[in-house]
Every structure is written in structure tokens, then in C-alpha cells.
Amino acid sequence: MTVHHPQTPQFFLTSPSPCPYLTGQAERKVFTHLVGERAPSLLDLLSQGGFRRSQNIAYRPACESCRACVSVRILVDEFRPSRSMRRILARNQDLVGRMGMPAPSSEQYSLFRRYLDDRHTHGGMSEMSVLDYAMMVEDSQVDTRLVQYRLRGPDSFFSEQSDGDLVGVALSDVMGDGMSMVYSFFEPEERSRSLGTYMILDHIERTRNLGLPYLYLGYWVNGSSKMDYKIRFQPQEHLMPKGWERYAG
Incomplete structure (x- = not known):
């Protein structure tokens, strides 16, 4: 036995x-x-x-x-944004991102529903209720943070009470060797901002500021066009049969 x-x-x-x-x-x-x-x-x-x-x-x-799913992590100390990424950073200078404990809200869920209805109408998460969302955010026994991205208000430098509308949310874990982006979503009507890319760029900087070497992005799926964006953040490592290897694609 x-x-x-x-x-x-x-x-x-x-x-x-x-x-x-x-x-x-x-x-x-x-x-x-x-x-x-x-x-x-x-x-x-x-x-x-x-x-x-x-x-x-x-x-x-x-x-x-x-074996199409490949784990990806960004080497944050070596990362330098491309010209197009610098334009995205400049385009979103009017946003403020605040990292705190994972506490769900009705405002977050409303944004989450708009995102799912626009991007993932037939996905496995499309039927998630407000309770399901709360569990996704709160149900963690590791060091989990919630980053909320809002329009910068006139006094945002002094108080978050001055912050404007919520346009993006990222649920992320802080681990021993890096941050891991668990799930993120954003305002679908703000397409010109490229908020998905912006939140990754912001997390690269947050990871670097924490003195940690890696930002984990989950899986790149070779052959799936909706996962191709993950390859843009170089340099990065992929988990191969012999271990983590620098990607040279």
C-alpha cells in the first residue's frame, strides 16, 4: 500500500x-x-x-x-522595449497602475464581462458569474496582487481617490524568482491603447523593481495566432525538455 x-x-x-x-x-x-x-x-x-x-x-x-504549449518567461534585466512598444508606453502616460491585495469589486466584474463579451464569447470563462470572478481573484494561498489601471486624475499623484475610470486589471503572483501574470483583462473599446501589451511592459518594470529576474507569461502555443504576441518580448526563455533555454526565434 x-x-x-x-x-x-x-x-x-x-x-x-x-x-x-x-x-x-x-x-x-x-x-x-x-x-x-x-x-x-x-x-x-x-x-x-x-x-x-x-x-x-x-x-x-x-x-x-x-507539445505545442511552451512555458515562457521574460529576462527582465535584459529587456529593452522596441520602438512600437515605446509608442505604446507614451500613449498610456495618462494611466496610473496601483498594485494592492486581491480584492474583487463590481466595477472590476463589469469590465471583465465587457472584455469576455468582446474577446471570448465562446471560451471556457464566458459564463463566469460575479461569484466565480470573486473566487478567481480571492482564492489564493500564495502572494497574489491585483494591479488596477485607471485614467490619471488631476490629483492622482497625491491620492488614488482622484483616479478616473478603470481600464485594465491584472491578477499576478509574486514568487521567489519573479512575477507571474495569472490573468489580465482590459477595456475593449480602448483598442488604440494596446492595453494588453502595456500591462506586460508595466509588469516587466514592476518585476525589475522588485529585484526579481523573470516575468512568467504562461504558455506560448506554437501555431495559435492569438498567442503570437508573447514572442514579441525579447529576450525570453522557453522551457524545453532539457530545461529553460534562451529563445532564438
């Missing part, structure tokens, strides 16, 4: 389901629970092996016939 130590994580495998990124492929995930005092150190360890967090679950792809 196998006896599991109470501190030893147990791993489980999901049943096959249609892949949301590649037509005709089936996805499976291996996952474990992040609970108790060891949750932060376990997430650090699992992130090195390509796992991602969703609430109190750490998971990674375990597909039988496909």
Missing part, C-alpha cells in the same frame, strides 16, 4: 477535452492543489517545471500527441 505524507502533493490527470487553441487537438492537464503553508514554495518549484496557477490549483499541459 502506498502511503502519502500529508505534505507531499498528489497529482491528478484530467480527461481529454477539445483544445481551445488548436483545431482538432485534444488537451489534458496534470494538476495538484496549492494548500497550506507550503503553497508558496510549492508554486515556486512547480513554476520552474512549467506549471501555472488558477485559484488553488497548479496545472500544466499533459497532452498525449501534442
